[in-house]
Amino acid sequence: MKKLNKAVSLVCSAAMAMAMLAGCGNAESTGSAAGGGTFKFGAIGPLSGGAAAYGNAVCNAAELAVAEINEKGGINGYQVEYSKEDDELNAEKSVNAYNTLKDWGMQVLVGSTTSACSIAVSENTKADNMFQLTPSGSAVDCVKYDNVFRVCFSDPNQGIASAQYISDNNLATKVGIIYDSSDVYSSGIYQKFVEESAGKNYEVVSAEAFTQDNNTDFSVQLQKAKDAGADLVFLPIYYKDASLILTQANTMGYSPIFFGVDGLDGILTVENFDTSLAEGVMLLTPFAADAKDDLTVNFVTKYQEKYGETPNQFAADAYDAVYIIKQAIEAKNLTPDMSVSDLCEALKSAMTEIEAKGLTSEKMTWDASGEPNKQPKAVVIKNGAYVSAQ
Amino acid sequence: MSSFLTYLISGLSLGSIYAIIALGYTMVYGIAKMLNFAHGDFIMVGCYIIFSVSGALSGNSFIGIIAAIILCTLLGITTEFVAYRPLRGAASPLAVLITAIGVSYFLENVALLIFGADIKSFSSVVKWEGLSFADGQLRIQGVTIVTIAISLIVLVGLQLFIKKTKQGQAMLAVAEDKGAAALMGINVNRTIMITFAIGSALAAIAGALLCSAYPSLSPYTGAMPGIKAFVAAVLGGIGSIPGAMIGGLVLGIVEILSKTYISSQLSDAIVFGILVIVLLVRPTGILGKVIQEKV
Numbered sequence: 001m002k003k004l005n006k007a008v009s010l011v012c013s014a015a016m017a018m019a020m021l022a023g024c025g026n027a028e029s030t031g032s033a034a035g036g037g038t039f040k041f042g043a044i045g046p047l048s049g050g051a052a053a054y055g056n057a058v059c060n061a062a063e064l065a066v067a068e069i070n071e072k073g074g075i076n077g078y079q080v081e082y083s084k085e086d087d088e089l090n091a092e093k094s095v096n097a098y099n100t101l102k103d104w105g106m107q108v109l110v111g112s113t114t115s116a117c118s119i120a121v122s123e124n125t126k127a128d129n130m131f132q133l134t135p136s137g138s139a140v141d142c143v144k145y146d147n148v149f150r151v152c153f154s155d156p157n158q159g160i161a162s163a164q165y166i167s168d169n170n171l172a173t174k175v176g177i178i179y180d181s182s183d184v185y186s187s188g189i190y191q192k193f194v195e196e197s198a199g200k201n202y203e204v205v206s207a208e209a210f211t212q213d214n215n216t217d218f219s220v221q222l223q224k225a226k227d228a229g230a231d232l233v234f235l236p237i238y239y240k241d242a243s244l245i246l247t248q249a250n251t252m253g254y255s256p257i258f259f260g261v262d263g264l265d266g267i268l269t270v271e272n273f274d275t276s277l278a279e280g281v282m283l284l285t286p287f288a289a290d291a292k293d294d295l296t297v298n299f300v301t302k303y304q305e306k307y308g309e310t311p312n313q314f315a316a317d318a319y320d321a322v323y324i325i326k327q328a329i330e331a332k333n334l335t336p337d338m339s340v341s342d343l344c345e346a347l348k349s350a351m352t353e354i355e356a357k358g359l360t361s362e363k364m365t366w367d368a369s370g371e372p373n374k375q376p377k378a379v380v381i382k383n384g385a386y387v388s389a390q
Numbered sequence: 391m392s393s394f395l396t397y398l399i400s401g402l403s404l405g406s407i408y409a410i411i412a413l414g415y416t417m418v419y420g421i422a423k424m425l426n427f428a429h430g431d432f433i434m435v436g437c438y439i440i441f442s443v444s445g446a447l448s449g450n451s452f453i454g455i456i457a458a459i460i461l462c463t464l465l466g467i468t469t470e471f472v473a474y475r476p477l478r479g480a481a482s483p484l485a486v487l488i489t490a491i492g493v494s495y496f497l498e499n500v501a502l503l504i505f506g507a508d509i510k511s512f513s514s515v516v517k518w519e520g521l522s523f524a525d526g527q528l529r530i531q532g533v534t535i536v537t538i539a540i541s542l543i544v545l546v547g548l549q550l551f552i553k554k555t556k557q558g559q560a561m562l563a564v565a566e567d568k569g570a571a572a573l574m575g576i577n578v579n580r581t582i583m584i585t586f587a588i589g590s591a592l593a594a595i596a597g598a599l600l601c602s603a604y605p606s607l608s609p610y611t612g613a614m615p616g617i618k619a620f621v622a623a624v625l626g627g628i629g630s631i632p633g634a635m636i637g638g639l640v641l642g643i644v645e646i647l648s649k650t651y652i653s654s655q656l657s658d659a660i661v662f663g664i665l666v667i668v669l670l671v672r673p674t675g676i677l678g679k680v681i682q683e684k685v
Binding site: 213 | 393396397400403404441445508509510511512513529531604605606608614615645646649650654655657658
């Protein structure tokens with residue numbers, strides 16, 4: 001019996017050793033799937049519905065950037081895995097999308113695309129201490145937590161950027177403003193613009209308001225700007241009201257430079273609108289697809305090849321976002337085996353130290369508030385299309 | 391001085407739009423004694439019809455306007471028949487008022503469903519540039535002159551219609567006392583239906599002029615001008631046809647001048663403040679008749 005016992009124990013130990021080996025093998029493969037050997041980036045945006053154009057731009061451009069990075073050997077030698085989820089422009093669905101990505105093993109979030117969704121998701125990223133970089137969430141509250149940063153200007157900061165741009169490029173000596181006092185977006189930009197205008201090389205000569213209950217007749221606002229001699233009229237408003245302003249300015253024979261912010265983007269798509277009225281209108285935007293620098297040409301060509309359309313500013317913001325995260329990870333020499341929370345802490349401090357270069361700016365820096373600091377860019381409408389202003 | 395005149399002309403052009411909308415409001419109120427809060431939305435429907443028809447006919451706005459007048463008239467008759475007539479005998483006059491608000495939201499939402507929320511740019515139906523004085527310093531737009539002319543024609547036409555025709559006399563009788571009119575052999579329902587038909591046709595015309603002056607068309611295009619025109623009608627004396635004209639012009643001029651000389655943010659507060667004061671001093675409006683209640 002002793003012999004048999006020995007034989008049995010031998011077989012058993014062999015089997016155990018086999019099992020252990022097999023176990024090791026298993027552990028290794030699950031380890032890598034859990035993020036041991038690759039960074040996992042997730043993106044969220046409205047991929048269906050009315051705002052699908054924004055979400056697809058963000059998710060496609062992030063995908064493109066990740067593919068480029070992997071081709072060139074990844075980040076710190078580690079490849080990047082990428083996944084995207086649809087939020088249908090709905091804050092609750094955005095949180096669901098975030099949870100789905102978290103289950104997948106996401107370590108860093110590029111998103112959400114829109115402000116309301118981004119704010120909703122930031123409640124969860126804050127709780128999980130996950131690093132979040134929103135490409136295009138422009139509402140002030142998007143970056144209220146210390147783990148959230150953004151690539152685009154915040155709404156009110158577009159006022160500061162516009163004032164800088166007008167002053168840097170000597171666009172005007174006298175500036176008139178027409179803004180919507182019933183809208184927080186418009187009045188926020190207006191206030192920052194006026195504050196920033198103090199001491200600049202132009203003078204604000206008229207600032208007239210309208211409200212959503214009183215947005216049909218702009219003759220008074222335009223006439224006042226004209227009487228005050230404004231050679232540039234700043235329009236921190238949406239294109240819906242701006243199209244009427246342009247028409248009425250044309251009727252009264254007043255043709256200053258009209259300068260707008262991202263709310264004006266879309267004026268060329270108004271059905272039946274006479275686009276010749278918008279000729280010469282300038283608007284602050286981080287990205288013009290016709291720019292001739294290598295970075296833009298490379299991005300636009302690849303994007304067009306892969307997705308069959310010309311990328312917009314959302315795409316550019318998201319493309320930059322991925323490269324910004326790459327740079328921050330490299331700055332701190334981070335590895336994928338770190339916990340989500342450790343990565344977040346390291347990235348938070350890295351963000352305030354790096355100086356990024358991208359499609360949307362030659363030089364971007366951040367402070368701990370999460371707001372970017374970068375050179376504003378503008379486009380001008382020529383022959384019914386956007387062209388870089390310089 | 392010349393800038394004052396410029397602002398005055400702006401006020402006139404805004405006021406003329408209010409006036410022509412107010413004419414439709416006041417006529418329906420004067421005869422059917424009900425506030426058709428959906429009037430502003432009939433205007434919006436008219437605008438969309440003109441926009442679609444003239445778009446389909448490569449810019450032939452004349453046929454568009456004719457189509458809008460016909461379809462708006464039909465819409466007015468249908469609305470009256472379906473939504474207002476069954477409630478005319480209701481215990482509370484509020485029932486019809488609330489229904490009118492319901493019709494207003496119904497039309498806005500249907501338009502939202504069909505045409506979407508995106509604004510459309512309306513091509514002016516008035517091709518005439520207008521007059522300019524003092525080396526182009528002062529300009530009166532063609533659409534302003536046409537609006538004032540059409541308002542005057544409508545004003546005179548309505549007065550003649552009411553005073554000189556049998557149907558008009560029937561309307562006056564219904565306005566005075568529905569029960570007595572019915573006893574005199576007047577078909578009250580038919581009379582009120584005709585009133586709505588005329589009011590809705592006026593809405594189509596007002597829509598064409600509103601969108602020509604301010605060429606941005608959305609499902610809410612008629613809402614705010616409708617409310618302002620209602621204020622104009624009350625200011626002028628609701629039920630009084632010349633009162634609507636005067637109320638509209640006064641409201642437009644006051645709005646523009648207060649925007650100019652007081653504050654562009656406060657203009658609505660001032661306009662509605664003036665309404666309150668006028669009604670305190672003259673509760674029946676500028677041209678309103680004081681009706682003695684007989685007990």
